[in-house]
Amino acid sequence: MRGAVTASGIEPLDLTTVSDEDCPILHIDMDAFFAGVEELKHPWARGRPVIVGGTGGRGVVASANYAARRFGVHSAMPMSRALRACPDAVVFPPDGASYRRVSAAVMDILRSVTPEVEPLSLDEAFLDVSGARRRLGGPVRVATLIRERIRTEQRLTCSVGVASTKFVAKLASTHCKPDGLLFVPARHVRAFLHPLPLGALWGVGDKTEQTLARLGLRTIGDVAATPPETLRRELGVALGDRLAALSQGRDERRVVTDAPDKSIGAEETFAEDVADAGRIGRELLRLSEKVARRLRATGQVGRTVVVKLRRDDFTTITRSRTLPDYTDVGREISATARSLYAAAGLDGARLRLVGVRVEGLRAAAGVHRQLALDEPESGWRDAERVMDLVARRFGPAALRPAVLAERDEDDV
Amino acid sequence: MKFRVERDVLADAVAWTARTLPVRPSVPVLAGMLLDAGEHDGRQRLRLSSFDYEVSAQVAVDIDVEEPGTTLVSGRLLAEITRNLPPQTVEISTDGAKVVVSCGSAKFTLLTLPVEDYPTLPAMPEMTGTVGSDVFAAAVSQVAVAAGRDDTLPMLTGVRIEIEGDKVTLASTDRYRLAVRELTWKPQDPELSAVALVPAKTLADTAKSLTSGAEVSIALSAAESGEGMIGFSGGGRRTTTRLLEGDFPKYRALLPDSFNSVAEVQKAEFVEAVKRVSLVAERNTPLRLAFADGRLVLEAGTGDEAQAVEVLEAGLEGDDIQIAFNSAFLLDGLNAIDSDIARLQFTTSTKPAIITGKPADDGGASDYRYLIMPVRLSG
Numbered sequence: 001m002r003g004a005v006t007a008s009g010i011e012p013l014d015l016t017t018v019s020d021e022d023c024p025i026l027h028i029d030m031d032a033f034f035a036g037v038e039e040l041k042h043p044w045a046r047g048r049p050v051i052v053g054g055t056g057g058r059g060v061v062a063s064a065n066y067a068a069r070r071f072g073v074h075s076a077m078p079m080s081r082a083l084r085a086c087p088d089a090v091v092f093p094p095d096g097a098s099y100r101r102v103s104a105a106v107m108d109i110l111r112s113v114t115p116e117v118e119p120l121s122l123d124e125a126f127l128d129v130s131g132a133r134r135r136l137g138g139p140v141r142v143a144t145l146i147r148e149r150i151r152t153e154q155r156l157t158c159s160v161g162v163a164s165t166k167f168v169a170k171l172a173s174t175h176c177k178p179d180g181l182l183f184v185p186a187r188h189v190r191a192f193l194h195p196l197p198l199g200a201l202w203g204v205g206d207k208t209e210q211t212l213a214r215l216g217l218r219t220i221g222d223v224a225a226t227p228p229e230t231l232r233r234e235l236g237v238a239l240g241d242r243l244a245a246l247s248q249g250r251d252e253r254r255v256v257t258d259a260p261d262k263s264i265g266a267e268e269t270f271a272e273d274v275a276d277a278g279r280i281g282r283e284l285l286r287l288s289e290k291v292a293r294r295l296r297a298t299g300q301v302g303r304t305v306v307v308k309l310r311r312d313d314f315t316t317i318t319r320s321r322t323l324p325d326y327t328d329v330g331r332e333i334s335a336t337a338r339s340l341y342a343a344a345g346l347d348g349a350r351l352r353l354v355g356v357r358v359e360g361l362r363a364a365a366g367v368h369r370q371l372a373l374d375e376p377e378s379g380w381r382d383a384e385r386v387m388d389l390v391a392r393r394f395g396p397a398a399l400r401p402a403v404l405a406e407r408d409e410d411d412v
Numbered sequence: 413m414k415f416r417v418e419r420d421v422l423a424d425a426v427a428w429t430a431r432t433l434p435v436r437p438s439v440p441v442l443a444g445m446l447l448d449a450g451e452h453d454g455r456q457r458l459r460l461s462s463f464d465y466e467v468s469a470q471v472a473v474d475i476d477v478e479e480p481g482t483t484l485v486s487g488r489l490l491a492e493i494t495r496n497l498p499p500q501t502v503e504i505s506t507d508g509a510k511v512v513v514s515c516g517s518a519k520f521t522l523l524t525l526p527v528e529d530y531p532t533l534p535a536m537p538e539m540t541g542t543v544g545s546d547v548f549a550a551a552v553s554q555v556a557v558a559a560g561r562d563d564t565l566p567m568l569t570g571v572r573i574e575i576e577g578d579k580v581t582l583a584s585t586d587r588y589r590l591a592v593r594e595l596t597w598k599p600q601d602p603e604l605s606a607v608a609l610v611p612a613k614t615l616a617d618t619a620k621s622l623t624s625g626a627e628v629s630i631a632l633s634a635a636e637s638g639e640g641m642i643g644f645s646g647g648g649r650r651t652t653t654r655l656l657e658g659d660f661p662k663y664r665a666l667l668p669d670s671f672n673s674v675a676e677v678q679k680a681e682f683v684e685a686v687k688r689v690s691l692v693a694e695r696n697t698p699l700r701l702a703f704a705d706g707r708l709v710l711e712a713g714t715g716d717e718a719q720a721v722e723v724l725e726a727g728l729e730g731d732d733i734q735i736a737f738n739s740a741f742l743l744d745g746l747n748a749i750d751s752d753i754a755r756l757q758f759t760t761s762t763k764p765a766i767i768t769g770k771p772a773d774d775g776g777a778s779d780y781r782y783l784i785m786p787v788r789l790s791g
Contacts, residue, residue, distance in 0.1 A: 324562075339564050364790075365790055366790060367790055368697065368698050368736065368787045368788060368789050368790050369787065369788045369790070370588055370698075370738055370785065370787050371588075371762060371785040371786055371787065371788055372587040372588055372785060373585060373587050373588065373589075373590060373661070373764065373783070373785055374587060374661055374666075
């Protein structure tokens with residue numbers, strides 16, 4: 001489903017007239033994520049019901065694709081019951097390493113939009129895209145862009161809710177699944193919320209639902225119409241106040257990005273396979289600059305540079321080198337990345353994808369820095385910090401290394 | 413080929429030649445050691461050679477030749493065998509495509525490698541001058557300690573040798589420290605002016621292994637004669653090494669000439685204290701030094717981790733100073749100075765410091781300087 005909530009229900013989105021300035025929160029939710037990754041790994045399973053989960057006596061379903069869901073299979077269901085409901089399903093045991101790898105790539109796409117990313121799990125994240133307007137456009141446009149990139153780069157679908165609060169954005173993404181986009185304008189939040197069942201309220205479990213049902217409350221709208229004092233008396237001050245606020249569409253929680261990253265990376269799938277070492281070197285430079293920018297934006301430094309190179313036949317090699325010192329300088333990351341590429345023996349090989357990742361992260365504030373003899377008082381680090389300031393206002397393409405500049409026909 | 417030689421003489425010569433055998437030879441014959449028995453320089457001698465296209469080594473020892481000849485055998489195996497032979501006369505002879513090594517009651521038969529495939533060793537460049545072998549070995553080890561180990565910056569893995577008449581300057585740096593040693597030598601041409609960049613590890617090994625003779629001859633190929641090469645010989649041993657290419661940093665400009673503080677500390681105490689205190693310094697966390705009021709306070713670790721502190725007596729002229737170093741870099745410098753008292757010269761806590769030995773006469777300059785870049789503390 002793709003649409004926007006209006007006074008008269010959900011209507012198709014019109015990107016030209018959409019007014020989404022006050023709705024900068026996005027909730028991205030991958031559709032049947034584990035099952036989707038397994039379908040990519042095992043193309044023969046595509047189109048068939050796919051279940052990921054434990055296959056032992058007490059195994060439960062971790063994820064099921066939509067073909068399986070049509071038979072009533074859902075996550076947390078015992079596997080034995082799922083297979084009775086859907087005997088033709090293909091079952092895969094969970095492969096955490098693959099899911100983490102794809103998840104990291106998806107999160108990289110999100111972080112290329114804005115550093116304000118709050119991952120909730122491998123397949124879910126909140127974004128605050130207020131800062132991306134000048135560069136990429138309004139939240140709905142950004143949401144469209146993210147869906148497009150995840151689809152073409154990772155060959156997976158996701159659903160995105162766009163709203164003014166985290167709570168509503170999450171409900172919106174759930175509402176439009178699968179492969180959907182739902183925009184809930186601030187002024188129509190109540191119209192969207194009030195018909196929803198109580199269980200959709202954040203913090204309402206079975207027990208609270210029973211308590212509220214005793215009061216005759218069945219929908220979020222019923223809660224909104226209840227005096228806050230009543231809710232406090234029945235549920236306690238904290239929960240009562242929270243439900244009163246949420247039922248009005250109020251949610252003060254901000255997108256928090258402080259969850260420490262294990263690594264920061266960026267990768268690029270070429271539109272056509274590339275064998276030219278010069279062009280691959282430039283791409284590594286561009287990705288290194290991007291990674292360094294994100295390291296600086298999040299106040300981190302890293303020590304290990306990893307390069308990922310995927311040939312046209314999909315065989316992938318990674319090479320890494322640990323630097324003598326922590327860095328957040330694009331120059332240093334790209335010098336290492338390029339020398340790793342040079343040493344990988346893939347000269348002249350046609351590459352489909354290249355990636356640069358920095359691992360071994362820690363907070364820049366806690367790292368002492370060994371000074372080098374040939375380091376000028378103000379060096380690349382300072383130059384790149386100035387580039388950050390420019391990029392924040394005019395986007396990452398505004399100022400960059402000369403070799404990455406694209407020649408314009410008007411250039412002399 | 414057939415000859416006899418004393419076991420100790422042979423074992424020494426084979427072991428020295430085997431040092432430069434490549435660990436993973438690019439072509440199989442390079443794992444071989446060439447044995448050439450015959451008349452060399454008017455004497456009956458055995459010449460042993462090894463070569464890996466970078467470094468060549470050759471040694472000649474006196475033997476009794478019964479039948480001159482040349483053969484190529486696995487160098488590692490020959491070194492293992494000769495080291496374990498009893499202390500008696502060894503007889504080596506060829507038997508068809510095999511080599512027989514007999515000593516006392518032991519007898520080994522080795523396969524040979526094709527001599528005709530073995531590359532010709534580079535000719536030794538013309539002798540440029542000589543230097544005392546012990547002085548040379550000490551000077552090289554003082555400097556090589558600061559050389560880089562990162563092969564992606566090859567010019568920093570070398571020791572730069574600068575010759576101006578009878579003065580030789582050795583220098584190396586890994587960007588974080590810089591070691592410079594000056595010494596005198598006896599050049600063939602008193603007007604000679606030359607530079608060379610020699611792989612530091614090879615140079616250090618070579619200098620150490622040439623102390624059996626009193627002097628080392630140095631032979632530097634003229635720059636215009638194609639590929640740069642340097643040769644060293646002494647005590648019947650000669651070795652050549654390909655020079656490194658690339659621009660060595662203009663290091664003289666990096667050496668500060670004025671300081672705000674000069675401290676002096678007993679070297680042995682200082683080294684012990686640095687080793688102790690840095691036990692709590694995790695990788696990449698620095699050792700902090702504070703010089704004030706005739707004392708040096710060494711500290712490592714922070715409130716979140718283990719901490720250590722130790723206080724030493726220290727002379728100080730000039731401003732109090734607080735500065736932090738990578739403890740391994742500091743130890744390398746302290747261990748390299750040739751004096752019981754270490755002298756440290758500082759400008760500020762973010763500028764390079766210089767470590768030297770305290771010169772015998774107070775006004776004199778030290779012939780060895782170790783420059784070390786500090787660590788900038790965060791926050």
